[in-house]
Structure formats: C-alpha cells, structure tokens
Amino acid sequence: MSSTLEKIVTSRFDDSTYQHIDAYEKSAGYQAIRSIVDKGVTSEEVIEIVKTSGLRGRGGAGFPCGLKWSFVPKVNGPKYLAVNADEGEPGTFKDRELMLRDPHQLIEGILIASYAVGIEKAYIYIRGEYSAPILVVEKALQEAYEKGYVGKNIFGSSFNCNIYVHSGAGAYICGEETGLLESLEGKRGHPRLKPPFPAVEGLYGRPTVINNVETLCNLPHIINKGADWFSQIGINEKNSGTRMYCVSGHVNKPGLYELPLGLTCEEIIEEHSGGIIDGKKLKAVIPGGASAPVLTSKEVYEDKIKMDFDSLAAAGSMGGSGGVVVMDESTCMVQVAARLSRFFEHESCGQCSVCREGTGWVSEIISRIERGKGVKEDISTLKSIDPNMRGNTICVLSDACAMMFGAILNKFQDEFEDHINKKCCPLNSPYSV
C-alpha cells in the first residue's frame, strides 16, 4: 500500500545524483520558478496559489504559509527570508535529509517564496552540527549561482535573489523564529517580544518571512502541479499535502516516511514503520517532536487518532515538527519526562523568569522522583507549575515544556506515584534515559 502513496518532497530521495543541478534540472528542476518568472506571474498570484493549496508550515506551528506571506507589508527597502533549518526538536530529522539529498529543491522553494514576497536576500540558517548539509547546500548554491538561477536578473528578468548559508552554533531556541533572527544578527538567540511580528519588523528591523525547509520544498511542486492537486492530497483542504514523519524509537523500521496528512498514528507505526520491536506492546507515542504531548497506546489503537494538524490538536496534542517517537511498554515514563525536561532546561534561553526557573525546577523535581527521592507533594507542585508555565512567556518554549510534562504526568500519573511510593524506579527499564 505504501508504495502507491504519492511522494512530493522526497520524490528524488532514491538517487544521490539529485544533489547536482544537472540531474535536478532533468527531473523538472527549476521549472516552477522559471515558469512564474517567464510568464510574469504576479507575486499576488503566487501567494494566492499557495493559499489555495492549503500548505501549512512544517516547522512546528502549522501556520498557513500563504497567509503568513500576505502579512508582509508592501514597503520599499529590503525584506528578508530566513529559512529555518535549525531542526533541533528532539525526534525530528527531516530537514537534514532534504538538504542532503535534494538541495536544489530547497533553493527553488526559496526562490519561489522570495519571488512571492518581493525578497532579494535569503539566509538559510542551518544548525551548526549539520556540517554535511551545510557543505551540500553551499555546493548546490554555487552551482545555481553559476547557472544564473540565483543572484541578479534571474532568468533574464528583473528578479534578483541572493541566498546565503548561515551556520548556527548549538542552540535549540534559535529554531524559534525570532530567536533565529537574533542569532542571525550575531547575538544570543533570545526570542523577541511580539508584536512587532517578524513579517513587519524582523531581521535588521525589516519585514521578514521565516519558513521551515520542508515547507519551502513543497513550493516547486505546488507551482508545477497546481494548488488543486496539492490540496487533494491529505485529509482535507486545511490539512493538505504530505508530511515527513520522522519515526524513531522502538519500531522495527525507524526512518523518514513521507505520507499524506490524515493517516492514523497506528498506520504510521504498524504499516510503515514495521511495528514495535521485539513484538512488544506500545506504551506511548510523541506525535510531533518533544514539545507535542504524548499519546497513549489507547489513543493510538482505540481512538485511532489521525496525524494531521487539526486532528492532533483536537486530541490535545499537536503535529509539531513531525517527529514521531515511539516508546514500548518497557519505557519508564518518569524517565522520559525527566529527560525531556532536562532538554528544555538546557535549551531555555533564560530571559523569562517563568521559563528560566520553571524548566529548571520541573527538571529537578522529576529527576528527583525518578531517582526515588520524590515526595507526595511533588505531584501537586508539578500540577500547579504546569499552568503557570503556559501562555506567560515571550516564546512558547515554556509552554512546550509544560505541555510535555503535563501530558506525561496526567496520562501516566500512576508511574509517578509508584516511583514516589517505592522510592525507586519500579520498571527497571533497560534503557537509561
């Protein structure tokens, strides 16, 4: 069944020759941007196509892409595109492969977005650990510059667009869009107060669009095959197209699966990822990266929750970054909560008192419970910290941390209580998280 599903952004993944511009061009590469430039399609028309396609951001928030572009005011002077390739959400590894295997697809996507918004400078912010993707994208850019597809007077038109690669240096918060901009300006990656939103005042105080790599990679296909084609893939017009599900953890075939939006979590685990390893039972799944609240095995197998944006939101979780982390029955959920809260503690930028102290505190309490040193009040303390960490900060890292531990605590409270009562980890889990 899986073989009949249409691939979009991973359609060239079988063959590494697509890293090079010749092979890419032979498979319809650079036709989308060439056609809109040649035909003189207006930027409004491009934005309209993207709006109709229903393409939503693949970076985390799932914000409609065309709508985001339309917020950019029509002003003179520089505007910027920042491509979010910081991919730091635990469980997510799609942008890395998109850049490694098909860098020109990204470049073409950037050109289309820039054309639509009237942008002449784009920065691809790639996380510093990704040294191979950085080199691959730089190489691809060099090829595209040589051909005149990037730079001045692209395809002989008046459309100019320079694209640069910018390397990060190890900070998850630089994936948050305004943290990314600060980092791009050479500062600490502190997310900015909003408003003003980056569409109005972004990089260097100028209107700026921030898009995820996967979001942009969809654009050439939408232009080539039409908005309607795209909107018919997926479950409905608000959840159209495919997603790259990054399946990891206790499954037989971990890896990347580009699947239409709207499959159930069960289908993704059982049919595409080869089921749980060693024939064990499922305990929990994180459906969209560490920030997305966990789903229980009941939610997966009985409620048959679908993995599109809106279904996950309705189930109290979120599509997030597409990172699907599967945990089998032997997993200690207190350990999982402790490990992930340590992640948020480590990655909080530290400017908001709520997040700086909250993430640290939560992480300390859960680790203590996990070590068997928990006390009864810890659970009520955690439960009262949870709402205080939501909605009260500059960015949503604090919310993400609260959503993460809040869901684990609510759905697996018995495990926490067990730890406290037995003063040790009752599961004796084989995996030390």
Next chain:
Amino acid sequence: MVFAYFPNSSDEEDFEFSDKNRKELERVVKKYPVKRSALIPALILVQKQEGKISSKAMQYLASYFKTSAMEIWSVVSFYTMLKTNDLGKFHFQVCDNLSCALLGAGKLIDFLEKRLDCPTGKTRSDKKFSIERVECLGACGGAPCLIINTDYFENITAEILEPIITSLEKGEAVIPRGADEVALNIIKDSSFISVENDVSDNSE
C-alpha cells in the same frame, strides 16, 4: 580612556587570524548588511583555527566588531558548540536525548568512557579524545548516533564503534555512517580528517 583597576591576568598569547581565515572572514562579512551578523561565523572560524575560543580571541573580536568582550563572551557562552576549553583531537558528541536513549545511548556512553579512558565532559590528558553528551543531533532515525569532530555516525553500537576508534588511534581515515554517506563526494575534503590536520598543525 581605558581604566584598569586590576591587571589583566590572562597570560594567553595574543590572537591573530591566519591569512586564510582572515580572508574567509572578510568574505563572510560581505554576506550581511550588518557586520555583527558575522560574529558567529567568526567564532566558528576562531575555533577551527585554534581548537577553542580563548579570552584573547574574544577581546580581539570585541575590537573587530566594535563591542565589548562581555558582549562576545555572552554570545560564546550561549552556544554549546563554541568551546573555551581544550577538546581532544577527536571530540565525541554523543546524543543522549530521547530517541537515542531509548535505543541505548546510555550504554554507548559507558562503553566510550571505558574504551577511550575518558570521562564524559572531560578531555583525556593526552588531548587525544574528549566526550560530551549533547542534545538531539537531528538524526534520530539512526539512533543511537554520535558525531566525531564534524562527522555523523548513525546506528551505532559498541561493536561498530570499536574498529572506528582503532582506526582513529592509528591515524587512519574513517568515513561517516548514515545519511551523511550520500554526501561523501562533497564533504570528503572538509570532514574531520582535515580538521584534525588543522589542529595538529597548530599544536606543532
């Protein structure tokens, strides 16, 4: 006027970019309408040249970017990849975030500590190896994974790692494992083998 209450205790050598790196920095600066944007690339260059970012280098960059050393330090200390201490010639960054942990990152670290005779977070006294636990490396499909210097190694077990370490000890080339393999032809000149040469050039 520069007031000095306390003498500058730093006895490090003054920092200077090599000609090659200075040229590279000049090229990078041109990418941005505002010079300051080149700070992180500049820091990465410093680290590539020196193996770490010294106090003198921060002061150098402070005057290069017309700001204070504190400003530079506040950026350096924010980013985990920027180091102010000496790393080993081979620096192991082992992911122990959720997906990797679920598939045995903990055991992997135990193995590495024993095999390399080096505790996590430290650099071995002969500066040959260092180990660091890091957050998600974005290669969870190949969990557990780690980075040696700049190259990814995915789906790693002690058995797979053993010959890799032996090769490193012998000074033999090692190729990345996992998704990076598709880019071997492109990254071959820039992977850690050449970085290693940079470091040893410097130490001699």
Next chain:
Amino acid sequence: MSQESEINFLFNGKELKAKHGQPIIQAALDAEIHIPHFCYHKNLSVVGQCRACLVEITDAGNGKPIPKLQPSCATFASEGMVVSSETPRVDEAQKGVFEFLLKNHPLDCPVCDQGGECPLQDQTMSYANAISRTQELRRIFPKKEISPFIKPEMNRCVHCTRCIRFTSEIDGGEEFGWAFRGDKTEVGIYEDLPLSSIVSGNVIDICPVGALTDNKYRFTSRVWEMEHTDTSCTLCSIGCKQRVWSQEGILKRVTASENSEVNDTWICDVARYGWSGVHADNRISKPMVKVDGVLKEVDWDEAIQHIANKYVSLKQISGGVSFAGLGGSHSSNEVSYQFQKFFHTVLESDQVDCRIHPRDYSQTDAQISVFGCAGGFATLSDLSNSDHIVLYGSDPFQEHPILALQIRKAHSKGAYIDSINPRKIDLRLNNRVSHFIPLIGMEIVFIKAIQKIVSRKLFPDGMSNFSKENNPKGFDGLEDFLEILSADSFEHFFEETDMEMSLLEDIATRLISNKDKLTFVIGPFITDISLNIEILNLAKILECGFLYASVPPNLQGAFDMVVSPRGKDHYEKNFEVRNSDQVFESVLAGDISSLYLMNCDPISEHPNGKLVREAMESSCFVVVHATHMNATIPFADVVLPALTSYEESGSYTNIERRTLMNKRAIKPSNGLSGKENWKVFAEIAKAMEIPMRSNSLAQIQTEISEFFDDYKLALTSSNSNGVCLPQEKEGKFVVSKISTLEQEKKDSFKLILTPHLPLSGIYVSSAFHLWDMPDACIRMSGLDCDNFGILNGSEIEFKIEEKTLKLPVEIDDSIPAGLIFAPEGFLKIHNDSFLNMGEYFVLLEEKKENS
C-alpha cells in the same frame, strides 16, 4: 488619531490617560497604581522578561479580548482598552511568577543591604504566596568582584537585566552582560575587565534586589535608620538631583533621584561617593589666624575681629581699591550674593571675581560680547532632543558625565555628533559620530573655515539679498563679519587646517540641515577668548543654542550674582576691570593689599602658578575661606572654615541657567565649629561697624529677587526640578583677531592638563571614597611611547616650574602624537603631588632598555 492626543482607557475599572506609545504600566504607575515589575524601568528599553507585570486585556480597544495575559510593560495603551491587573487569572500568574523568581533567591534578607528598600521583598509581600515549596538547593554562582564601588551578590539576581541595559544603552560601555543560558544564566562582567565607567554606580540604584549593592555603604547602616534629603549635586555644573542619606548627622550614602529635565534617574560616581569629602580628615574645623608665621586655631569672634580690624585700617589707608576678592563659583548663589555685596558696599571695592581660571572669564566674556549676556541659551532637554550636536573642546565623560549621557540619549534618538577636540574623545558610540582633531593652535582656522562654508551656503548671493528687515535681532555686525570672511582666500584656510575639504563640507552641510535642532556644547578645553568668540559667531549665524560646559559648579550663578568686576546697573563701576591674572599682578605690584579667597585655591587652580605664588608671598593680607586644607592655605593670614553644600542650604545655577534649590542634608559635622558661609560677611561687616542686613537665607533670597528679576521666579518656585532662566540674545558679531596660537616648540611635547572630574580640585581629592577611582596617569600616544621606549604603566617625570609631575603612563591612542594629557588640578592629599591647571611644553627623554 493624532500623535499628540491622549489615550483614554480603563484600568481596574478606573479611567486612565496615557500618552501615545506609552506602555500600560507607565500610565498606571503615573496614576499611582502599582503593577509589580522588575525588568521595566522608564529610562531603559522594554524587554518584557520578568513577566511580573502581566495583565488581562478584556478589550484591546477593538471590542475583542487578547486571549493571553500580556506584559503591561510591553503593551501600549490604546484608546478604549479595558485592562485589569486584579483578575483571578492575573493573580494566579503573578503568584506563579513570584514563585519562580524566588525559587533560586537566597533567604538572606536579614543580612542583605537591600532589605527595607527591596522591590523583590516589598512586592513579594503584596503579590506572592507566603510559603516556599522548593525542595531543591538554590543556585550558587561563583564569586567575583566587579569594582571597588559595587558589591555583587549574584545569587540574589533575578535576571531583570536592568544593569545590562544600563551599561549598553545609557552608559555605552557594554560592560555588563549575561553568560550561559537557561537557569544557568549568569549576569556579570567579563573576566578581569571590571566595571570602570564613571556612571557605573547607577546599577546599584536600579538593581531591584540586593545583587548589586553599594560597597562603600555596605553594612554601615540600614535604610530605616537613616534620614534622606533630595538635593542637587554641586560637584559639577550639571546639578543632578540626588538623595543624600544620613544617620545622626553623618552622611552614609548618596543615591540618584529623578529630575527628568536634568539627569533623568542617573548620577555619576563622583556624586555618589563625593560626599565622603565632608567627613575628610583635612576639613578645616576651626578658624585660624597666623601668628609669627604659624597658623593658630582661634574662635570665630577672634578671627572675625582680626579681619575687621585689618580691613578697617586698610580701607582708611588706601580705600576700596586695595581690596580684591576671588571665588564664589563653588558657593551657593546666596553666598555669592553676600560675597559681592560685602565687596561692593562694605569694602567699596569692585574687584571681586568668581572667575579664577582664565577659561572661566574667557567663556563668560565671549558670551557677553557676542550675545550681550552669559548663559541661558539652551537646556539639557534641548540637547537631548537635538538632531545634531557639536562638541567643541568638551570631553563630557571626563568632565560632566551626565552631560555625556544626555548626548548619548540624543544620539540614541538619531542625533549626529561632531566632536572638535585635540584628541579623539570617547562617547562610546560607533556610528553617527565624527571627530575633528585640529592641530593645536589651528582651531581658530578650523572654525573660520567652517564659518566660511556655512555662510557661503546660507548666504549664497553674498550680502546683496541680505537686508536689515530680515536681519534678526543680534545680527549687527554681520556685514563686517562676512566681509572679513570673504577677504581671506578659501584655500588659505584649508592649507592651514590640514583637513580635507570634503570633511569640512560634510560638517557644514550637517550644521545647516539640522540648524533647527542643533546644539553646541563648548567645553573647558577652549581657554582662548578668540576661540570662544568665533564658535559663538558660528552659533550666531546658525541661530542655534549652546551650552557652556563650565568647570566650576556654580560659575553661572556666581556670575549672575555679579561676582565679577563688570558692574551692573546696581553698582557703579569705579575703575578698570582686572581679570584674575591682573589681580595677582596688582598684588605683586602692591596695588592690591588684601585678598579674600572664597572657596577657591588659586595656587592649584590658576594656570599661572608661579605668578600666584609670588603674589601670595608678598605682603598682601590673605583671608582663605575654605572647606578643606588646600595648597593656598600656607599663604593665608586668616583661615575661615567653610561649610559644604551638604551642610548648608542655598540655591545653585547650572549650565542651562537652571536654578536649583538645595536643602542641607546634615548639620555641620562633629568637631566642626561651623558657621553658615553667608553669615560670615555680615559678621565681618558688623565688626567693621558697617551694617550689612542679613538675618536669614530667606531674607537674602528676597533681596536677590529684588535685584535680579528673573531669579525671583526661580527662588519662589516650588518646582523641585528647578527653574530654567533663559536669556534674550542680543549683542553683535565680533571679529576676533585670527592668530594661530603659540609657535610649536621643536622637539618638545605639549602637556595638556584637562579637568577630570574625579581627580581635579581639592574637594574631590579629599573625598576618600573616590580614591578608588582609577589613579591619575599621564596619557600619551602609542607612537610616542614606542619612539621613546616608554612602557605602558611605567612612571615618567616632568619638571615644571620647580614642581615635578610624576605619574604612570597610560598608552592612549585617542591622543595624537606630540601631545601628552594629564588631569588638571590634580591634588591627591595622600600623594602630595599637584599641578596647576594649564598647558606646558615639556621634554621627553628617551628611555633606553630600562623597563
């Protein structure tokens, strides 16, 4: 909605008004409604990081609520908004925020200096849950010292980042920053580069917890044991509002107080620690009379009778002309008034002058000749709202730190700064600033060249279309002035200035295009009267405002009180005006046989030290009325102890001609037989049997108000920010002689002594807390040091007029080769080396391999 219109909105059910672009929190605070906050500070940028100020907005002014709670510091009030800080949601969020803030805050309030005035403590009482649920260990940062003045206890830090924003936005040094991230985030300084800015002490005031406290005040008192008085600082001519704290008659500390028109909420460290001079060992505690060449302590009556007897007999022998009085620019207006009145009416002498240093009379006289009066031509608010500022011989961080902050404020709002100075001064700015460094002696040519380009641009058709009708008041003499300008060939100017034409064109273009919001700041480096006249001519063509950054704190006030031999309608002028140089010459010549020195120290303050000393050694009868033992005292026949402004009330007039009323903070300190300075003159007069009415300060003020109409307004006003007294510009263009100054002496270096607030003058030299400021040093260029083999930090020595100046060298590449800088009037009691203010030619010896 127009920009000016006020915004009406509902806050906790109350109608509030806000200005356009004003955050909700400020509108509430202005209406005395408290919203908890830590990071918000009205004079710093808004960061919205502490999250304590969250409010619920049930109607954003568009009929719709904002779903999330919003930080009221980062949300502008808008018309029709409905905001509440009292809903259960806000209450819950506040409790949460406080719990987080306290999570790692140590429980050391009983030993914390901030106790009693701690926003964290106070707001915790009002907004937080009483119990702590933390089981975890509290965070501990490594200990670090950051400056002799500021004690860090960073474990108490709540990361409000006010200190960081202060040093980056206001002070510009960017010395504070944060390191690391998450809950390891550590606010502090860089390794061994300590806080060094002269305004860094402000971080003590703005820190909302006890993380940064006053190291000098540490553990010496507690807030509730002290009294405090808001006064204005009298240590320089800006007059910042400060709060002076004392306990049982002993000063304990000084903190900043707000004067939005002068210093916002900042003071410099000289103000913060200068109070220590009041309790210095070298205070003069008793009157002294010289007997057989030795000063002997006597009581007040005896000293006053001694002076009176001498004055009566001198007056009989040679009349009023034999009396001269110097000083007043360090005293209050009331003291100055009494001082001159005593001279004019009791001694019948016109020779009284507040201007000791030649630059003081050069500054005032130039203004009188070009504008008809001195002072009142711009305000500090004008300055901070300028689009263009020209600093002429002014180095504000060295001389008037708060002036520097106001200039930086203008810059932060987009102003362009041009500095004309012998060295590249440091305003901690990286853009929109140009430095012009004319060769010494060539400044006048430089100004003339600018005048020339400006007038060519302003009057392109020459004089032909320039008629008397559109010739505004005070443009008299313009024709002559322009004619002389056009007579000199253009090229001649440029050859002499050694500057590129395009640079001069640039500055001229800037001057003209920002003409309406242009302010000049003319500083103490300009001592020559022609230089002063020519810059004023330029100000006149451009019709811009200017501030004279004078060195003595109350030069303006004393001059207004006619402590100058210029006479005023009220007093007849009997004889020719002498400046201070000429006074000393007359003393030497025997024409003047009595000197009254009011709070001044000419031996160290006057550049012509040799002349002063010789004059003092002559048989002149010298009365020194001073607060501290100084270099002139050994030459005194009678010494009278003076009170400091901390001990005596009075009014002062700052560089804007703003009159500030000061209340004394303490009674004269222990062991000091203090007598109010203003009383002394009437008592001498009484002893001379010539009555001089003065029963009270109020009475003197009434008299001042009668004499000087505009002061009436100031002295009766209740505005605690003081009242500015602008003056009408009149006068005419004056053509000064264009002479390039002294020929450069070959092979010699020019040593320039410039005022440096924490080092110059007897008062600050006695303020022992200021001894921890960076020591005086000789600053010269790296080039010269290299050529002469001088190492940074090594000591060098100059012989100047029988005195030696021996100080360590600091290499300073803002200084051009050939010049050497040192602080003027530098007199450190515990070191006993001092130099007169002024400029000298010195020789440098090559230092061979000796370190």
